[in-house]
Amino acid sequence: MSEQRRDLGRGMYGRAVPVRPAPGGRSPVRCPRGHDLAIATARSGYHHWYDLTEITCGACHALGDPLASWCLVDPGEQHDARSAPGSGLVLVRTPPAERGGVGQLALWVDGEAQADLDLAMCGPCRRAVIEHVRTDQPRRGYGRVLVAAALVRAPPSMYRWSTTPIADDPVARAFWSGISWPGTLGQPDYCTDMDRAAGRIQDW
Numbered sequence: 001m002s003e004q005r006r007d008l009g010r011g012m013y014g015r016a017v018p019v020r021p022a023p024g025g026r027s028p029v030r031c032p033r034g035h036d037l038a039i040a041t042a043r044s045g046y047h048h049w050y051d052l053t054e055i056t057c058g059a060c061h062a063l064g065d066p067l068a069s070w071c072l073v074d075p076g077e078q079h080d081a082r083s084a085p086g087s088g089l090v091l092v093r094t095p096p097a098e099r100g101g102v103g104q105l106a107l108w109v110d111g112e113a114q115a116d117l118d119l120a121m122c123g124p125c126r127r128a129v130i131e132h133v134r135t136d137q138p139r140r141g142y143g144r145v146l147v148a149a150a151l152v153r154a155p156p157s158m159y160r161w162s163t164t165p166i167a168d169d170p171v172a173r174a175f176w177s178g179i180s181w182p183g184t185l186g187q188p189d190y191c192t193d194m195d196r197a198a199g200r201i202q203d204w
Helices: 003-013 058-062 142-153 170-177 192-197
Strands: 019-021 043-047 052-056 069-073 078-080 089-094 102-109 112-122 127-135 160-163
Touching (some): 019 142, 069 089, 089 142, 102 142, 127 142
Parallel strands (some): 127 160
Antiparallel strands (some): 043 052, 102 112
């Protein structure tokens, strides 16, 4: 899709707004700014470009806050690349080639990847490692949604989570400190299956 067509789509179907994970599609109790939505008079609508539910906080809207509206993304609703919808905002999974290998979760908008996350996961060893989180559209919540989708695939109550080293900059610190990360940061806890899949150890 060309940049011209993408811009036309934004004009016709609405602007890009932040997204937030909503497990099971449940509506949040508070807005991203922390306002109690029962008091702030929230309203719910439909975002045509994302094909998702859009929530607007009445208090934020009255104050002219650019984060007054956001869309809800169910992190458990994931699609295979071959069967993923070609329109709207969707989560797409690509499994690894072997046990312990690196798979990927991606966030697509109108069939184009806007953010992705590389994930090594081993069911028998109950370990999961986030290797990279990348986004073409910072500060829209895409990375937050991808991490939530990864946690759905390997629930923290059953898996031991960690990450590879993270960048030592304000953006990375703000991201990881704002998502209630349940594991270890910056120290990947690989199992032997992961090491073998990555070629760090050899079979004899």
